[in-house]
Amino acid sequence: MKSLRTSLATLSLAALLGGGAMAAEPIKIGVVTPLSGTYAGIGQQVRWGLELATREVNAAGGIDGRQIELIFEDEEANPAVAVQKAEKLFQVSKVDFLTGTVNSGSTLAVGQLAERSGKLIATTVSFADSITGDKCSPNVFRVNAKAGQQSAALAAWLSKEKPQAKVFYLGPDYEMGRSTVAAFKSNVDRVGGQSLGEVFAPLDSKDYTQYFGQLRASRPQVLYTSVAGNDTVRLFTQLDEFGLLNNLTLLGASGTVTAQNITAIGKAAEGFVTGVGYSAEIDTPANKKFLAAFRAANKADPDLYGADSYGLIFAYKAAVERAKSTDADKVREALRGLKWSTPQGEKTIRAGDHQAEQIMYVVRVSDGKFKIVGQVDGPAAIGPDACTRF
Amino acid sequence: MRDELTIKSHAGYWLAALLLLAGLVVAGVGFATGDVFYLRLASEALIFGGLALSVDILLGYTGLLSLGQALHFGLGAYVSALALIATQSFWTAMGVALAAGVLGGLVGGFIANRVRGVYFALITFGMAQVSAKVVYNTRSLGASDGLIGVPVLDINFGFFSLSSASPTAFFLLALAILLLLYFLAAYLLDTPFGRLLIAVKANERRVPFLGYRTATLRLGSYVLAATIATLSGALYPMLRGFVSPELLFFSTSGNAVITVILGGAGTLVGALYGSVLLTVIKSVVGSWTEHHLIVIGLLFMVVVIFLPNGLMGLIQPGIRARLARGGRR
Numbered sequence: 001m002k003s004l005r006t007s008l009a010t011l012s013l014a015a016l017l018g019g020g021a022m023a024a025e026p027i028k029i030g031v032v033t034p035l036s037g038t039y040a041g042i043g044q045q046v047r048w049g050l051e052l053a054t055r056e057v058n059a060a061g062g063i064d065g066r067q068i069e070l071i072f073e074d075e076e077a078n079p080a081v082a083v084q085k086a087e088k089l090f091q092v093s094k095v096d097f098l099t100g101t102v103n104s105g106s107t108l109a110v111g112q113l114a115e116r117s118g119k120l121i122a123t124t125v126s127f128a129d130s131i132t133g134d135k136c137s138p139n140v141f142r143v144n145a146k147a148g149q150q151s152a153a154l155a156a157w158l159s160k161e162k163p164q165a166k167v168f169y170l171g172p173d174y175e176m177g178r179s180t181v182a183a184f185k186s187n188v189d190r191v192g193g194q195s196l197g198e199v200f201a202p203l204d205s206k207d208y209t210q211y212f213g214q215l216r217a218s219r220p221q222v223l224y225t226s227v228a229g230n231d232t233v234r235l236f237t238q239l240d241e242f243g244l245l246n247n248l249t250l251l252g253a254s255g256t257v258t259a260q261n262i263t264a265i266g267k268a269a270e271g272f273v274t275g276v277g278y279s280a281e282i283d284t285p286a287n288k289k290f291l292a293a294f295r296a297a298n299k300a301d302p303d304l305y306g307a308d309s310y311g312l313i314f315a316y317k318a319a320v321e322r323a324k325s326t327d328a329d330k331v332r333e334a335l336r337g338l339k340w341s342t343p344q345g346e347k348t349i350r351a352g353d354h355q356a357e358q359i360m361y362v363v364r365v366s367d368g369k370f371k372i373v374g375q376v377d378g379p380a381a382i383g384p385d386a387c388t389r390f
Numbered sequence: 391m392r393d394e395l396t397i398k399s400h401a402g403y404w405l406a407a408l409l410l411l412a413g414l415v416v417a418g419v420g421f422a423t424g425d426v427f428y429l430r431l432a433s434e435a436l437i438f439g440g441l442a443l444s445v446d447i448l449l450g451y452t453g454l455l456s457l458g459q460a461l462h463f464g465l466g467a468y469v470s471a472l473a474l475i476a477t478q479s480f481w482t483a484m485g486v487a488l489a490a491g492v493l494g495g496l497v498g499g500f501i502a503n504r505v506r507g508v509y510f511a512l513i514t515f516g517m518a519q520v521s522a523k524v525v526y527n528t529r530s531l532g533a534s535d536g537l538i539g540v541p542v543l544d545i546n547f548g549f550f551s552l553s554s555a556s557p558t559a560f561f562l563l564a565l566a567i568l569l570l571l572y573f574l575a576a577y578l579l580d581t582p583f584g585r586l587l588i589a590v591k592a593n594e595r596r597v598p599f600l601g602y603r604t605a606t607l608r609l610g611s612y613v614l615a616a617t618i619a620t621l622s623g624a625l626y627p628m629l630r631g632f633v634s635p636e637l638l639f640f641s642t643s644g645n646a647v648i649t650v651i652l653g654g655a656g657t658l659v660g661a662l663y664g665s666v667l668l669t670v671i672k673s674v675v676g677s678w679t680e681h682h683l684i685v686i687g688l689l690f691m692v693v694v695i696f697l698p699n700g701l702m703g704l705i706q707p708g709i710r711a712r713l714a715r716g717g718r719r
Contacts (some may be wrong), residue, residue: 108632175528
């Protein structure tokens with residue numbers, strides 16, 4: 001009897017020690033993100049955000065005493081490469097969790113791989129509604145705002161500022177341009193605005209003046225556009241040169257005016273309004289602390305990608321601590337309905353479609369800088385749960 | 391009679407047999423260790439090897455540089471993905487891909503073969519870019535997001551069946567199909583048709599004086615290459631479960647050309663070896679540094695300058711010499 005008890009004690013001690021040894025092992029998070037090519041700038045922000053959060057969590061004792069280890073792979077913004085690299089991280093590096101995918105195609109393809117491999121992923125960048133909509137997966141989470149949230153926030157602001165606004169739409173003529181215009185149009189119709197007409201200009205158009213006749217004839221109060229990059233520069237300066245910006249409010253997608261083209265647009269960008277999930281202007285102690293730490297570490301300001309990626313690590317930490325495990329099924333349960341705080345305020349992961357609900361900000365360009373002019377509560381912006389798979 | 395070209399193609403057969411042997415060893419080791427990643431990476435290398443093989447038929451034999459072979463590869467991938475989502479049948483997918491390959495080859499060849507030299511390269515490049523843009527903007531094809539949800543297959547061979555979810559089984563299937571395509575191409579290029587293609591490459595103006603229509607020869611070579619590229623592409627969604635417009639982009643076509651140069655143009659089997667080598671290098675170097683494109687670029691330059699016949703230029707002379715000795719005996 002006594003020997004049995006001793007051996008039991010030894011066993012449980014061994015189990016404890018074993019458990020201790022297990023706990024000291026780092027938690028591996030794979031990051032498949034574009035480190036080269038067109039999207040390298042976004043990948044850089046993702047990397048800075050994740051690394052900063054990881055340093056902070058590790059310095060504070062890690063997740064349940066386990067340190068976080070990030071393993072980076074370059075996906076070249078190509079789904080075929082992303083899937084191959086993700087499989088390497090899942091199978092060879094045995095990562096517990098994966099994030100970093102930027103273009104929606106990569107997120108969808110890697111999400112399917114995760115589902116077939118029994119792992120979890122989260123995106124902090126991709127904004128295609130389908131990821132947490134009709135193509136949702138039980139193994140995919142999104143902690144950034146989707147396109148629908150940005151557009152709903154903007155429409156909510158519009159209905160408050162300019163009730164029954166008359167809106168004209170000008171989009172780039174490709175699939176994404178048409179779908180962003182269609183999404184904002186349905187939001188405008190929902191809040192009681194009036195849609196006057198829409199035109200689509202080819203990508204890289206040099207001359208937008210051919211559309212100005214139609215634009216003027218319909219007498220809009222608001223012009224919504226989802227062109228991006230240098231197209232925005234040309235569109236806005238030509239609107240300005242033709243004197244069409246008087247009494248016209250410019251609205252747009254979050255990628256229409258960015259830090260990259262705002263200087264080139266110059267004064268024509270004044271008054272441009274868009275909806276975003278993060279702005280460095282957010283005036284909260286949490287954001288000020290994050291800003292200072294991010295600037296000190298990277299000598300650059302965070303953008304929404306950096307901030308959302310930073311926030312993800314804390315969501316994963318909270319979920320693992322709640323689940324007391326890194327097992328995919330347990331962490332999935334813990335992530336569902338999880339509330340956690342991020343630089344842009346509290347976020348909640350909706351259990352029905354794995355989309356994070358968050359306060360959305362409406363920002364306007366004044367003196368060449370984005371200033372927050374309004375905010376829309378999470379529930380008002382997130383829209384209905386369109387995921388039917390789980 | 392054993393001439394230089396016969397010896398060359400026999401050397402290719404030996405190297406293909408060696409590849410088969412190496413593949414079987416890899417499959418055995420992979421199966422024993424329960425590996426997933428490396429077997430699937432090797433399957434992907436073989437699939438892209440098929441694309442390179444088709445580039446080599448055009449470049450190494452007929453002297454036509456195609457910068458848009460991804461068009462046919464992507465066509466196969468999309469056609470196969472749509473067929474698999476609709477019917478979940480491997481044989482239907484391959485059948486549809488075969489038809490699409492021949493048809494796509496006839497149409498593409500008819501357009502591209504109206505011009506020669508650098509214009510051929512530009513036309514093939516243009517056709518691939520146009521198709522990529524069309525796919526990129528067609529919502530029913532998934533547009534920029536591509537198509538996910540290609541089902542895991544049970545491939546029925548009558549007396550046995552294998553699952554595309556098993557890395558070993560699918561690797562062996564890919565190995566079998568790619569070697570089959572290789573032997574088919576190698577056989578056809580060893581016939582008088584193949585000799586005529588080499589003649590077209592050497593001196594296209596002279597071939598009509600021998601009584602042959604070069605337009606037919608060039609079209610035949612294009613259709614053969616397009617069909618092989620399409621059938622290889624058809625395997626991609628079975629392996630990865632999705633297709634995306636990036637498969638039709640220039641990066642895919644460009645990679646195939648680099649693969650052929652690396653492996654050795656005009657050797658056929660070099661395309662398969664080159665693909666395995668390039669895939670391994672990309673995977674290893676890509677994890678090590680984000681400047682992997684510089685490494686690949688430097689490697690390409692070194693090969694072009696110091697190994698004009700590629701990897702096969704290093705290995706084949708030895709085998710050829712041995713075969714020639716055997717022939718005299």
